[in-house]
Amino acid sequence: MGAIEDVYEDLDTDVELAEFRDAVEAKVEQMGGLADEESAAMLVAHELEDGEVEGVADVEPGMEEVKFVAKVTSVGEKRGFERDGEDQPDGRVINVEVADETGSVRLAFWDEKADAAEEELEAGMVLKVGGRPKEGYNGVEVNVDDVEPAPDTDVNVDVSGESTIDGLSLGLSDVNVKGKVLDTESVRTFDRDDGSEGKVANLVLGDETGRVRVTMWDGQAETVDDVNAGDSVEVVDGYTRERDGDLELHVGERGAIEDLDEEVAYEPESVPIDDLEIDTTVDIAGVVRSADPKRTFDRDDGSEGQVRNVRVQDDSGDIRVALWGDKADYDIGPGDRVAFADVEIQDGWQDDLEASAGWRSSVTVLDGNATEADAGTDGSGDEGATGLDAFADDGGDDAGDGASASDSGGGGGVAATTQAREDGERVEFTGTVVQAGSPVVLDDGEETMSVDTDADVHLGQEVTVRGDLVDGRVDADDVV
Numbered sequence: 448m449g450a451i452e453d454v455y456e457d458l459d460t461d462v463e464l465a466e467f468r469d470a471v472e473a474k475v476e477q478m479g480g481l482a483d484e485e486s487a488a489m490l491v492a493h494e495l496e497d498g499e500v501e502g503v504a505d506v507e508p509g510m511e512e513v514k515f516v517a518k519v520t521s522v523g524e525k526r527g528f529e530r531d532g533e534d535q536p537d538g539r540v541i542n543v544e545v546a547d548e549t550g551s552v553r554l555a556f557w558d559e560k561a562d563a564a565e566e567e568l569e570a571g572m573v574l575k576v577g578g579r580p581k582e583g584y585n586g587v588e589v590n591v592d593d594v595e596p597a598p599d600t601d602v603n604v605d606v607s608g609e610s611t612i613d614g615l616s617l618g619l620s621d622v623n624v625k626g627k628v629l630d631t632e633s634v635r636t637f638d639r640d641d642g643s644e645g646k647v648a649n650l651v652l653g654d655e656t657g658r659v660r661v662t663m664w665d666g667q668a669e670t671v672d673d674v675n676a677g678d679s680v681e682v683v684d685g686y687t688r689e690r691d692g693d694l695e696l697h698v699g700e701r702g703a704i705e706d707l708d709e710e711v712a713y714e715p716e717s718v719p720i721d722d723l724e725i726d727t728t729v730d731i732a733g734v735v736r737s738a739d740p741k742r743t744f745d746r747d748d749g750s751e752g753q754v755r756n757v758r759v760q761d762d763s764g765d766i767r768v769a770l771w772g773d774k775a776d777y778d779i780g781p782g783d784r785v786a787f788a789d790v791e792i793q794d795g796w797q798d799d800l801e802a803s804a805g806w807r808s809s810v811t812v813l814d815g816n817a818t819e820a821d822a823g824t825d826g827s828g829d830e831g832a833t834g835l836d837a838f839a840d841d842g843g844d845d846a847g848d849g850a851s852a853s854d855s856g857g858g859g860g861v862a863a864t865t866q867a868r869e870d871g872e873r874v875e876f877t878g879t880v881v882q883a884g885s886p887v888v889l890d891d892g893e894e895t896m897s898v899d900t901d902a903d904v905h906l907g908q909e910v911t912v913r914g915d916l917v918d919g920r921v922d923a924d925d926v927v
Contacts, residue, residue, distance in 0.1 A: 449484070450484050450485035453488075454489055454492050455468075455492075470491045474487040474491050500513050502549030502550065503515060503545070503547045503551060503552050504616070506580050506589065507580060508581050508582040508587055509580070510579075510580050511579065512577065512578065513578065513579075513580055514575070514576065514577045515547070515575075515576055516573060516574070516597055517546055517551075517604075518545060518573050518604045519543060519545050519571060520544045520606045521543070521544045521621055522541070522543050522544075522565075522568050522569060523541055523543065524541070525539055525540070525562075525564075526539070527539050528540065538558055539557070539562065540555060540557050540561050541556045541561040541565055542555055542556075543568055545574065546604045547602050548604065549616070550616045551616070551619045552589055553583060553586070553587070554589050554594075555583075555589065555591065560591060573596070573598060574595065574596060574597060575593075575595050575596075575597045577591075577592050577593035578590050578591040586688075611656040611657075612624060612626060612652065612653065612656050612659045615659060615696065616694070617688075620684075620685075620686040621684055621686070622684070622685040622687065622696060623682065623683055623685075624654075624659075624682050625654065625681045626658075626679070626680065626711050627652070627653050627678070627680075628652060628674050628675065629650075629652065630651040630809035631648075631649070631651075631674060632648060632773055632806075633648065635647055635648065645664070645665055646664070646666075646668040647665075647668050648669070649662050649663070650671055650704075652696070653711075653715075653811075654713060655711075658788060659695065660693070660807075661696045661704075662688075662690075662698070663698045664697065665700060667700065667702060667703070670703075670704045674706075676811055676812065677811075677812070679710050680704050681704075681707055682698060682702065682704060683702055684698075684702035684703065685698045685702050686699070693807075715786040717730045717761075720759070720763050720764040720765060720766050721763035722763070723766065723792050723800055724800075725793065725794055726791075726792065727792050729789075730790070731766070731768075732759075732785065733784070733785070734761070734783070735758070735779055735780060735783045735785055736759065736895070737758045737888070738756075738758075738780045738882060739756040741753055741755040742775075752771070753771075754770065754771050755770045755774075755775035756769055757770065757779065757785075759787070767799070768790065768801070768802040768804055769801060770804050770810065771804060772806065774804055774808070774810055777810055779810070780882065780886060781886070781897055782920065784812070785811065786809075787808060787810055788808060788809040788810075789807050791805070791808075871917075872915070872916045873914075874896075874913070875911065875913045876889060876894075876921060877889075878891035878895075879908070880904050880905060886899050886900075886920055887899075889910065889912065897921070898914075898921045898926075899923060900923040904926070912926050913925040
C-alpha cells in the first residue's frame, strides 16, 4: 500500500478511499508543493476526525464544527427576512429536522443553501452534515456549512411523524405523540426577567409504552382547563427537555394539545405493595379502602399547604398514601381503583411504610370497578392509626419534603369486602359510618359498603341503608 492508503487504514471515518484520495490530492495542490502525499494525507485525516461525533446526541453548543450522519425527518418552510443595513440583501432560511438512533437536531440552511434545501430535501433522506452548533429557540441547532446525500448509510429512524412516549429522547422537536391524560395541574403564573408575566401548566400523558410529564407554556397553558384525566389527546409540535434528570415534553406557542376520537390504552406496571422498600420512587395501584378529610397546615415560610391521606390496598397488602397540594382536592374515595405513579416510599407511623404523592407524582382513577381480587380478601387492612391529629408544625411542602403522611393523622383501613354482589341487586346493609361524605362508607366488621345518599350522617353512627346496587355502590332510597 502507498502512503495515502496507510493513513486511510488508520482513519475511523465513513469517507470512501477514493474520496479521501481526491481530498489528499487537493490538499497537495493547495499547499503548493510544501507537503508530500503522506503529509497531506495526515492533514486531511486530522480535518476529517476533528469534529466528528458518534451520534446526534453528542452535538452540543460551543463546538466549533461537527460532522455527523442523520436522516431527514421533516423539512420546514423557507422564510425570508431583512438584514441590518440598507445595502444588505434579504436573507432566506429553512429549518430541517434530522435524527439518528441517539436523538434529533435542527439544521439551519441559509440563503443559497436554503434554496437548495427547499428544492432537494425530503423526509427519509440520509445526509452527511458538517456545521456549527449553537443554542437555538427550541434547543440545539446546527448552522449548515456542508451537506451531501449518503444513500448507502442506514439510519434506523421512523419518519412517520408520530412517536410513542417510550421513543422520546432529549433534543427532539416537532414531536407528535398520542396518549391518555393521567393527571393535570392548574395554571400557574410567574414573572420573567423582562418584567412580563408568564403562564405554565402541567399534565401527565401515558400510552402503552410509558408516560411523560407535559409542560405547557403561556397561551398553551390554559389548555389544561379543557382536558380531564382519562381523555385521549395528541400533543402536536412539542419538544423535549430535561428537568431534574427526567425527560419532559414541552408545548409552546407553535404546538397544541388536541382531542382524539380514538381511545389510547394505558395500563400501569405497578409494584406490589408488599414488595415496597423505603427510600424508593415507584408506581403502585390498588383500591382505595378509606379516605381522610383534607387538612391544611402552615409552612415555615408562612404559606399554607394541604394534604389528604388515603389507604390503598392491592392483593398483597395495603399502604397509606399522602396526597399533597392540589392532589388533596382529587375526588377519590373508597371503592375507586387508582394508580399512583412516581410516589416516594417513606418511613411512616409505627414503622409502617407510607407513600408520598407530590408534584412529580400522578394520580389516575383507572377504568373498571374494584373486584375482590383487587382489594384482597384476608381483611389485612390496617385497623390502627384512626386519630385525627393536627399536622406537625414543621410540615412538608407539596412534594412531601420534611414530613410524612402520618404527621397529618391516621386514616385507618377497614375490613376488606367479603361478599360479592351484582348490580341491580336490592341491598339492605347495616354498619358503622367510617366515612361521612360522598360516598358514605359503612363497615359492619366483615364487609364495607359505599352508599350514595344525601342523608346527614356522622362518623361512628350506626345506620341501615336500603337501595339498589349501582356500579358497586348502594343507591340508597332509605337510611335509618
